[in-house]
Amino acid sequence: MSTVADIAETQRMALLSISQRMANFEEDLKKSSPGADLSGLQKDFSIFKEHVWSIFSALQLQITELTRSVDIIEMRHRKKFLLLGGVPETPGEKVPEAVATIVQTKLGLTDLRPSSLTVCHRLGAASEGHVRPILFRCADSTLRGLIWKSKTKLKGSPYVVSEFLTRQRQTTFSTARKLFGVTNVWTMDGNINLKLPDGKRRRVFTLEEVVELGAEHGRLLDREDPPASTIRPNSALAQASTRSRRVTKRK
Structure with missing residues (x-):
């Protein structure tokens, strides 16, 4: 049985493949001989491109919701x-x-x-x-x-x-502490809370939320690659690729 992470990885590879094929298609169009009537081809490509993005946007939304549901269920046990x-x-x-x-x-x-x-x-x-x-x-x-x-x-x-946080929440929690300081980030009943530089308090659920809040307040991670996926049009894939494991038995 495939895990959420497996589904997310399959989706990621498919998205990269289709994106590359579309890029090649566009390049071929640019190289077409002057005067050639490509209006029909261009229209077909535009329709295909919008259709593909709509499919992946829907899939990413489903994976995000599924991941959050699994995380909530697992955290309910870990509490x-x-x-x-x-x-x-x-x-x-x-x-x-x-x-x-x-x-x-x-x-x-x-x-x-x-x-x-x-x-x-x-x-x-x-x-x-x-x-x-x-x-x-x-x-x-x-x-x-x-x-x-x-x-x-x-x-x-x-x-x-x-x-005993899930892996997804532990990653979010650790990143929040790096950005806002240990004393400004805490958990309660599995929920991650943080105090922003302006004194406001927020409850966060995903790594993306933390990174976006950090950017808003001039707090950036000391690393070149962002912790969340930069694949567009929807970056929810980053949330889905996080594995959460229940570890309650002795290894």
């Missing part, structure tokens, strides 16, 4: 989880006990016990020089809320509590 970063990895470690200790001692939430966690493990594959965050889920959603509200108590410590 039940939290990530705890900065906990050193040790051989034979007992991860639930480590989480409980930090929550009890650093956040003052003594009600949390290792048995209070229905899911608790390192996220991703182990690699030298990289400390993996811990993904955990509390059996009591109220306790999860208390941990999230108390996370500011970890300031100054090596630990950090964050939400």
